[in-house]
Amino acid sequence: GENVEQHPSTLSVQEGDSAVIKCTYSDSASNYFPWYKQELGKGPQLIIDIRSNVGEKKDQRIAVTLNKTAKHFSLHITETQPEDSAVYFCAAPQIQGAQKLVFGQGTRLTINP
Amino acid sequence: DGGITQSPKYLFRKEGQNVTLSCEQNLNHDAMYWYRQDPGQGLRLIYYSQIVNDFQKGDIAEGYSVSREKKESFPLTVTSAQKNPTAFYLCASSPGTFHEAEAFFGQGTRLTVV
Numbered sequence: 298g299e300n301v302e303q304h305p306s307t308l309s310v311q312e313g314d315s316a317v318i319k320c321t322y323s324d325s326a327s328n329y330f331p332w333y334k335q336e337l338g339k340g341p342q343l344i345i346d347i348r349s350n351v352g353e354k355k356d357q358r359i360a361v362t363l364n365k366t367a368k369h370f371s372l373h374i375t376e377t378q379p380e381d382s383a384v385y386f387c388a389a390p391q392i393q394g395a396q397k398l399v400f401g402q403g404t405r406l407t408i409n410p
Numbered sequence: 411d412g413g414i415t416q417s418p419k420y421l422f423r424k425e426g427q428n429v430t431l432s433c434e435q436n437l438n439h440d441a442m443y444w445y446r447q448d449p450g451q452g453l454r455l456i457y458y459s460q461i462v463n464d465f466q467k468g469d470i471a472e473g474y475s476v477s478r479e480k481k482e483s484f485p486l487t488v489t490s491a492q493k494n495p496t497a498f499y500l501c502a503s504s505p506g507t508f509h510e511a512e513a514f515f516g517q518g519t520r521l522t523v524v
Contacts, residue, residue, distance in 0.1 A: 303452075331512060340416075340500050340515035341453075386452065397443070397468065398513060400452040 299324040299391035303401025311409050316377055318404045320387035321369040327389045330370045332361060335384045335403075344385075345372070374406075382408045413437065416501050416516035422524050423488070423495065431486045431519045433501035440506060442484035443513070446470060447498040456499075459484055488521060496523050 300323040310316050322330075328349040333341035347354045347361045347370065354361050360373040374381055387401040414435040423429045433442065441460045445453040455468030459478040473492025478484055484503075488495045498520050504513040 333515075338518070338520075340517045342515070343512050346512060397455050397458060402452045403450075 298393070299327060299389055299399040301387060301389050301399050301401045303387050303404060305404060306402060307405045307407070309407045309409060310377055312377055312379060314377055316374045316381070316406055316408075318372045318385055318387070318406070319369060320371070320389075320401050321367075322389040322399075323368065324389065324392060325365075325368065326392040328392075329390055330361070330363060331388050331398075332372045333386045333388065333400075335386065337383075341386060377408045379408050379410060382406060414501060414503050414514050414516040416499075416519050418519060419517065421519055421521045423521060424524060426490045428487055428489050429521065431488070431499055431501075431521070433484045433486065433516060435482055435484075435503045435514075437503055437505075437514065438481070439503035439514075440481070441504045442478065443502040443504075444468075444474075444476065444484070444486045445500040445502065447500060447518075453500065456486065495521055497521060 303320045331346035332344050334344045335341040345356050345359050345361050347363050358375045363370040384403045384405050386403050388398045391397050391399050417432045443458040444456040446456055447453050454470050456474050457468050457476045459465035462481050465476050465478050473489055475487045498518050500518050501516045502513045
C-alpha cells in the first residue's frame with residue numbers, strides 16, 4: 298500500500314521568510330497530491346493540490362512542486378505571516394486495494410514575529 | 411451553504427458506554443470517510459464508504475462501527491470494545507475516490523473517556 302513520509306515534523310521561521318515542507322510517497326500509480334492546513338481544534342482544510350500531469354502549481358504565496366521520478370512533492374510558502382502558523386499535512390491516494398487517502402505525519406509550522 | 415457537519419464538537423463517554431458521532435454532508439458526495447487523529451500524529455482511517463449501503467474497514471476499524479443508510483449521513487459508533495477511544499475524530503467526504511477529487515473535512519469531534 299501507499300506510504301507517505303513528511304519532513305520536518307516541526308518548523309520555525311521568521312515572519313517574512315519562506316517555509317518548505319517535503320513529502321515522499323511510495324506508490325508510483327498515485328496521481329493526486331493534496332496539502333491540508335489544520336488549525337488548532339479544527340478540521341483540515343485543503344490549501345493546494347497538484348495532479349501528476351504538472352510539475353508545479355502556484356496560488357499566491359503558496360506553491361507545490363512534484364517530482365514523479367523521485368516520488369516526492371513539496372509545499373513552499375513565501376513571505377510567511379503569523380496566520381500561516383498551523384499543522385500542515387501532505388497526502389497521497391492509495392490506488393491499489395483499499396482506495397483511501399494516506400496522510401503524512403504532519404508538520405507544525407510556527408511563524409515568529 | 412454546502413458543507414460537512416460533525417456533531418457534537420465535544421463528547422464525554424464513561425467507560426463501557428457506546429457513543430455515536432454524527433456526520434452529515436449536503437455536498438451530494440458519494441464517498442465518506444472517518445479518520446482518527448491522536449495528539450501530534452497524522453490521520454488514520456477507521457472506515458470509509460464509497461456508496462450508500464456499502465462501507466469498508468480502514469486501518470483501525472476494531473472497536474468501531476458505521477452505517478450508510480443515506481447518502482448524506484455516515485455516523486460512527488465508538489463501542490466499548492475500543493480500548494483507547496480518547497481522540498479527535500474527523501469525518502470527510504469527496505465526490506469520488508480520493509485519486510479523483512479533493513476531500514472536504516468536517517470540524518471534528520473531540521471524544522474523551524471519563
